[in-house]
Amino acid sequence: MPAQPAAPSTPINRQRIAIIGSGIAGLSAAWLLSRDHDVTLYERAAKPGMGIYSVDIPWADKSTSIDIPLRVFTPAYYPSLLRLYRDAGVRTETTDHAAAYADADNRLFFHYGNLQLGKRSLSFPKLLNGPLLAQHLNLFNTLQQHKHSPDTDQQSFGSFLQQHSLDNDYCRQILLPALATVCTCDYDDVLAYPADILINYLTCGVMKDGLMRASGGVDEVVAQLLESNVSLRTATAIDHIEEDNHGVRVCSGAQTAVFDRVVIATQPHHASQILSKLPSAQSRCQQLQQIPVVESRMQLHTDTSLLPASLMPLAPVSYFLPGDENRPEATVDLAKAIGHLRNGPAILQVWNPLRAANPSSVLADVTFSRPLVTLQSRQAVRELRRQDASQRILLTGSYLCDGIPLLDGAVESSLRVAHLIGSSRAW
Template sequence: MRIAVIGGGIAGLTAAWQLSRQHQVTLFERHAVPGFVASSVTLDGDLAGLRVDVPLRVFYPGYYPTLTRLYAELGVATEPVDYATSFSGADGGLYFRWRNARWGGWSVPYVWPQDLAHPRARRIAAGALRFQRRARAALAAGALNGASIGEFVADERIAPEFVDGLLLPAIATIGTCHTEDARAYPAPVVATYAAAGLARHSVRRACDGADAVAARLLAGIHQVHCQAGVQAVRRSPHGDGSGSVQVQHARGDEAFDHVVFATQANQALALLADATPDETATLSAFRYRALEVVMHRDPSLMPTRRADWSPVNARVCAEHPQPESTIWINRVQPALRDADPIFQTVMPQRAPREDRVIGRARFERPLVDTGNTAALAALQRLHGQPGRRVWWCGSYAEAGVPLLESAVRSAVGVAGCVTRAVGVDPSLHRPT
């Protein structure tokens, strides 16, 4: 079978790699390199040639089992990193912080007594303990379905200092969304994430970054077209019940037996020239939020006191719709340990000095709310239709926080759908 995969993010690379084991797969990518590494930055000067992932690609095994298995099958070496986090206000002053005690692959977050000197910090810590107890109990009892996290914490009367000072900024930082978007997150999604071992497993990264992951996946793909400029996709049914799918791109038109969209849902809808009403309604139900990531060397975006710097530093201000998160790259990429400070700021509230900027990247991230359950169910119904030849995968296409895990999990699922559609055992294509 000839199969086209459109989009070279982690979902597209994974789907193409899996399907290439049995089929002739062509990957189309609009960037000059696969999207998974298209925004990464190459440093210069004394660090010439060293690459930094943009955005930073980290994971922890408890919430990323499919990604963890994929890395193991690819032979991608990973290492634990310190992901301790500080929370500061508009004045740059620290108001809460947790640190990590790590032993091998295990990690235990803790708070120093001096970090609890202020009453606000103590109320945040107490709220965190109450939230963990109540959320775990409600999740186990199946009592969270249909509720947003904002509704849950209000009903449980969780301390506002914790909710506004830590919980919502943390969700917004992980999901790269606005604070009110975070408040609308489904309570089961947040509770499941919190219960999946974040307090036990170390955050990890691929030792050689996203480039190593992309290289291994690309090595197994039949054909890769970068700067492909896909313009439209349309189905061409034949009278005998068979069919093909036409992909119109910068180099001409090609016919494929199946096409997998590994793009955002809104981008897939724009490319699918003959979308049915059901496809249009389903893909339109997924919403996105634009965001910016800036690589720079400006320490003014960090907490005011150098002693308060953590690997991850959140700035939470009521006058901004989203928290600002600045990652101290030197603390999470060992090759930069002794270099001058380098930072990656996500959803910046302030602009770093232009002469300190290394690079900028802009993305759109899927939003998650209680309406996503219906949209995901509709997507699964589409995938279950007999004779289907067009498919979708991406971080938006699986339940949970839209991260690398959901992207890879959806790619594995779609590869299984395609292989079943053409009569091949899908178990042959799953990471083990």
């Protein structure tokens, strides 16, 4: 990950700041800035964005909140998020990331487990498939050899796989389903990613460091990042912003408010809409529109009949791979992945459900959007990242990182904004 800018050496001038959007980018920006500035956080939903899709379910004679989607991270790829959680007092825990793969007939054909050894996680095959395991080792050997190759940032991941003659069956059965789930997109979208981004992710230590999550889920993250001195305005959709000599005017219907600075912490297509009436922002609008955004569907249910019978006592993560689909169906059994739910009945969180669950078992069904990275959009992102301290309107979001647009990219982006505005909390 890129090094962070140096902290400002001059005294911090207290300002009125509006942050639009309360996902992890907006929440981290609010936490970083609220000690030194007067912060108002706008959210169009009824509650802060990280928990917008969370649901409460009965559990052990009480109610428990389930995050949708489940947020997990690996320390090596999420250093900024981990530092933010530590500084803000968000508790973390390790989570089992063992995975199993089933074919179109729901038959298990590959399964790996992981053994937690202190802070390290040792992954190992539990259902041995010799050819796939050999290709897996070949892939990681190839990735390590080209990790620092200068030409991979000008090459798509699909081109890289073809150039090095990596086995098509392995890619379609193991590699692409896993990456499509991480990036929440189609296989074709994965293949269009800049090669260096996915090579960096795959070689950063996911299989050695394992996965972690916030112990209390997004409820704890929101509670720790959203301090009492932040003015939270939920159910407030921002139509557009205006800029004049008095400051930046935030407009929501007939209501307006004036601030010294505005930080837009939304998805890129929403940021473009908010900026659309500003003549001075037309170049940024065009760049934002070059960033592709795709929709994903996620379902929460308890219908275990959709799992392979042989998988029931095994892995928390399973992939169902019908041969003609361009995305996998990826299922996480939360009772195996979340500490306080362990040893309880299965609760299945399914990304891209391809099979119909029993309607009576469905607890939630949501759609959300995520940005992608292509060789073409990367140049637009690099232009958008060239923000400076003189600008009164700043952007933050996972799409502004030079990697997969995940939680860490959002925090890293908010750190850059905090340095530009002035923050005693930014590291």
